[in-house]
Amino acid sequence: MADLLKLFHKNATVLEERGSFIIRQLCLLMTAEDIYRSLSEILLDYEDLRFAYTIVQTLNTIMLTSSELFDLRNQLKNLKTDESCSLFCCLYRTWCHSPVATVSLCFLTKNYKHACDLLMLFGDLNLTLEFLTEVDQMVQLLESPIFAYLRLELLDVENNCDLIKSLYGLLMILPQSEAFHLLRKRLQCLPNLSLYSSSDSKKY
Incomplete structure (x- = not known):
């Protein structure tokens, strides 16, 4: 090697x-x-x-x-x-x-809390065009079949706050590009937590 x-x-x-x-x-x-x-x-x-x-x-x-x-x-x-x-x-x-590769590794391994913590540090980095392009590519990958499990976990809003927060973190870092709108549309698909709460309350 x-x-x-x-x-x-x-x-x-x-x-x-x-x-x-x-x-x-x-x-x-x-x-x-x-x-x-x-x-x-x-x-x-x-x-x-x-x-x-x-x-x-x-x-x-x-x-x-x-x-x-x-x-x-x-x-x-x-x-x-x-x-x-x-x-x-x-x-x-x-x-x-590679900071962006590290975050994608955290997404792959379901270390969402750590991914969120890392993204909060990105604001202190020099956000070059190359860096933003990498973030853009990562967002595209999150829409691939390989990350279907991650997208399905978004259905459990209550127990995946760190995942949701980290995706919003990516959204805040990105300029309003195609990847930005792609991720924003995905986050708009999140279930309404109040509907879940209402449904649960009717069981009792």
């Missing part, structure tokens, strides 16, 4: 044009968990922070979009074993090279 990262570092064209394919194929030949653990551990102490950021972005996109990583996503969505928790911690430390 170290040699692969050296190749990507030396030749940005290989990373850009073939990086995703190479990593996905490695995940098929070995296991996605082993590949991601190994790359994360190496990147953690990488001196070139810009390169580490780029690789984390690449790994995060692959993890959230590729069918080859279905099992890895399921493992991370259910942090009920020591192994899955260890994997999350391993990825989290390295994912911190």
